[in-house]
Amino acid sequence: MKRNILLLSALFCTALIIMYILVKGAEPDRIFTGFNRDYSHYTLQPIDTVQFPGRVSVMRVLPQEIYGYVYSKNTVYHYSPLTGKIDTFFEAPDMITRIEVDTATHIFYMADKTGKKMYRYQPSRKMLDSAGAEGQTLLISDYDDKKQQAVLKLSGSGKELHRFPHFEDGGLSADGFFARKGGYHFYIPFYNSNILRYDETSGQITTLTTIDKTPATNIAVPTGKIYMLSSKAIIANSTAAVDEKNLYVLSYVLSADAVADGYRGPAVDVYDNMSGAYKGSFRLPGFRNRPVLQLGKWNDTLVAAYDYSILLFKLNEL
Numbered sequence: 675m676k677r678n679i680l681l682l683s684a685l686f687c688t689a690l691i692i693m694y695i696l697v698k699g700a701e702p703d704r705i706f707t708g709f710n711r712d713y714s715h716y717t718l719q720p721i722d723t724v725q726f727p728g729r730v731s732v733m734r735v736l737p738q739e740i741y742g743y744v745y746s747k748n749t750v751y752h753y754s755p756l757t758g759k760i761d762t763f764f765e766a767p768d769m770i771t772r773i774e775v776d777t778a779t780h781i782f783y784m785a786d787k788t789g790k791k792m793y794r795y796q797p798s799r800k801m802l803d804s805a806g807a808e809g810q811t812l813l814i815s816d817y818d819d820k821k822q823q824a825v826l827k828l829s830g831s832g833k834e835l836h837r838f839p840h841f842e843d844g845g846l847s848a849d850g851f852f853a854r855k856g857g858y859h860f861y862i863p864f865y866n867s868n869i870l871r872y873d874e875t876s877g878q879i880t881t882l883t884t885i886d887k888t889p890a891t892n893i894a895v896p897t898g899k900i901y902m903l904s905s906k907a908i909i910a911n912s913t914a915a916v917d918e919k920n921l922y923v924l925s926y927v928l929s930a931d932a933v934a935d936g937y938r939g940p941a942v943d944v945y946d947n948m949s950g951a952y953k954g955s956f957r958l959p960g961f962r963n964r965p966v967l968q969l970g971k972w973n974d975t976l977v978a979a980y981d982y983s984i985l986l987f988k989l990n991e992l
Contacts, residue, residue, distance in 0.1 A: 704908065704926060704938075705886055705888055705928065706933070707885060707886040709885045709930060711885070711929045711932070712952075713957070716954055716992065718956060718959070718990075719988040720987055721975065722755065722986040724753055724983070726742050726751055726983070727749075727982070729745060731743055732772060732968070733968035733984075734773040734774070734775055735915070735970025735977045737972045738754060740752070740755070740977055740984060741763060744982075749763075750763045750765075750766065751763055764784075764802075766784065768791075771785050771786065772851075776810060780798070781794060781795070782795040782796075782797065783812070789814065792829070809830070812828070812852075813828065813835070813872055814827050814829050815845075815848070815849075822844075823837055825837050825838065826870060826879075835870075841890075842892065842894075843892050843894035843901050846903065847866075847892055849863065850863035853916045855918060857875050858874075858916070858947050862911050862923060864909055864911060865907060866888045866890040866910060867884040868881050869882040869883070869923070870882075871947075880950070882945060884923060884925065884927075885925075885927070886910060886927040886929075888910050888927070891906060892904075893907040893908075894907070910927050911924065912924050912966075913967065913969050914969060917971050917973075919946065920946060920953065921945045922943075922969060922971060922976070923942065924969055925940055925943050927941075937957070939960065940957075940966065941955045942969070943955045961985060964981040966979065966980055967980070971989070974989055974991075975987070975988060
């Protein structure tokens with residue numbers, strides 16, 4: 675069974691979280707860990723709140739610039755904290771599931787609904803082409819139909835970096851999302867704790883294990899000619915941000931301290947980019963009972979997309 679029938683994993687995950695939160699009395703199943711999170715190293719201070727024209731399902735944050743893709747309008751919008759203005763940045767020819775930026779050239783690379791086709795957009799010339807991510811080092815996920823196994827590759831060269839555990843699930847168990855900063859690239863799974871990190875300098879890929887240590891398992895069942903998520907498909911990680919030092923993962927895993935406090939919301943867990951060591955956690959404040967769908971960061975500013983509302987915080991490391 676081909677994986678291309680199982681598209682839009684990130685958008686599906688977003689929709690699933692929204693459904694659980696907005697339906698009165700409903701709550702998703704949760705993974706539990708006996709680990710106690712450490713909240714003593716980080717504090718948040720609200721800075722600003724911005725309303726986008728619709729739900730922000732994909733976001734990319736640069737210094738003093740926020741780009742958010744609104745699926746209902748098939749448009750990427752740009753917000754500048756310096757001017758306080760939102761404007762239309764890019765009207766997409768197809769659904770967008772990922773945005774990457776070459777900070778040296780300010781050229782944008784946007785993945786279509788399959789995650790394989792990349793559009794290249796040059797804002798200075800308002801020029802769009804489908805030349806892909808030529809010359810860029812990006813991680814991409816793919817599916818080996820012959821061996822029925824999900825794989826992680828480098829864009830352009832197609833060099834294989836990693837094969838995920840084989841399950842009879844069309845690759846669903848390996849579904850996840852990407853984050854990168856400088857020469858570090860991360861692939862973060864939705865359903866388990868094994869984050870993959872690719873280092874451009876060494877050319878090596880290593881595994882960073884999150885605090886819950888949730889193993890990869892088959893989370894799908896065959897239904898006719900396709901696979902469907904089973905009751906084992908419990909979301910662990912939903913989005914992440916990365917800066918020069920740390921990876922910030924929004925986790926829905928319930929830790930022992932959260933159970934003791936009666937806290938049911940997610941937490942942001944912080945890991946060192948190089949060693950993978952856990953450095954602490956913090957909780958994002960609630961906002962209009964809306965879920966946090968995307969995270970971004972520059973300098974000491976953390977950006978969180980709560981559905982169509984973008985909240986900016988000062989993140990202090992103590």
